[in-house]
Amino acid sequence: MTLGVLWLLITAALVLFMTPGLAFFYGGLVKSKSVISMMMLSFGSMGVVAVLWILFGFNQAYVDGSSADWIPRVLGNPFSDFALQDAAKAAFAGEDGAGVIMASAIFGATFAIITVALISGAIADRARFWPWMLFTALFATLVYFPVASWVFAFDSTGDFTGWVNKQDEFFGFSAGTIDFAGGTAVHINAGAAALALAIVLGKRKIGFSKEEAQPHNVPLVLIGAAILWFGWFGFNGGAAIADGQVGLIFVNTLVAPAAALVGWIVVEHFREGKATAVGAASGIVAGLVAITPACANLTPIWAIVLGLLAGSVSAVAIDLKYKLGVDDTLDVVGIHLVSGLIGTLFLGFFAIDTGLFTGGNYEQLVVQAIPAFTILAYSFVIAFVLGKVIDMTIGFRAKEEDEIAGIDLALHGEGYRYEV
Secondary structure: OOHHHHHHHHHHHHHHHHHHHHHHHHHHHOOHHHHHHHHHHHHHHHHHHHHHHHHHHHHHHOOOOOOOOHHHHHHOOOOOOHHHHHHHHHHHOOOOOHHHHHHHHHHHHHHHHHHHHHHHHHHOOOEOHHHHHHHHHHHHHHHHHHHHHHHHOEOOOOOEOOHHHHHHHHHOOOOOOOOOOOHHHHHHHHHHHHHHHHHHHOOOOOOOOOOOOOOOOHHHHHHHHHHHHHHHHHHHHOOOOOHHHHHHHHHHHHHHHHHHHHHHHHHHHHHHOOOOHHHHHHHHHHHHHHHOOOOOOOOHHHHHHHHHHHHHHHHHHOOHHHHHOOOOOOOHHHHHHHHHHHHHHHHHHHOOOOOHHHHOOOHHHHHHHHHHHHHHHHHHHHHHHHHHHHHHHOOOEOOHHHHHHOHHHHHHOOOOOOOO
């Protein structure tokens, strides 16, 4: 086993652990009578997406860069090696490079899983489980897998082949898009889909106000945030090759969320007169989201600035849902979409040697903005259509009486037997 394969396997385990961490984070934020339902949306995503990824998602996301056909470049090639049968035989035979393929498949699967799971926070307290599972399968196939090919696909030489990384060639720019760990494919993608589903499902019957939206278990929220931060070192560092690059990524993955935590609770202090534990946890997540695309391409001082910006802006952005009347229950839009955009566009100004203020190059900002807003629009439209069709056919939202009484017992037959 090579060190590269070992590193991918270790970091894949860290990233997989993030989805249960997300379940804890989300589960602590909702009412006690819907915590099981909330956590099951994350665990359900683990089941469906992992299976689909191995069947065809990996092949759909990582297409052969030699193809001149625009269809596989846009939608991927899902049946090039169905269920990784050829790759598995090569691995069994000990062929060179087979271990890297299998390790890459596992690593990529963990990204796909958590991207879909993130969306569920926008529809907490009111979404039915099996319609969510159907949405998960369709969204992964039609949105995440092809978007991953746009951002992450590479050929046997290590050259990125998706259109996101070919803009410099297409348009003659001097700079290429930077998205090291998924600011576009993961966070902007999930945030846009979360906005779409929040609109489709509408407001909760009970809980759509600051006074009513109180987390039932703050320690669980903090535990979830801690697991996410721990796993995020694998999330950001898994694709790194050089020792120095890994070191820089780890430093930035430490200081950006730390600064975002400070930025968030400072905003809370001036706005509400107190800093909350939930605010600190949310600030950590906002900083992690923002540094995801930028982890390998910022000096630490600019990572700190990015964290402060993401934490403070997201702390303000989450209140917009009350003014707009869009019930993004657990602030997926305010944290993942907003901070994902901030982190992706921030590189246009401050990326090492190529940003507008660090290299005098405005083109870096252009090639950051094009995929960010393209993926936002694509994800929103497809997620909205999928959510609407599911809701109009089999029904996406729980019955009103179940929602009021608590969907844990109604949908899963288990849950807390008391109120907190």
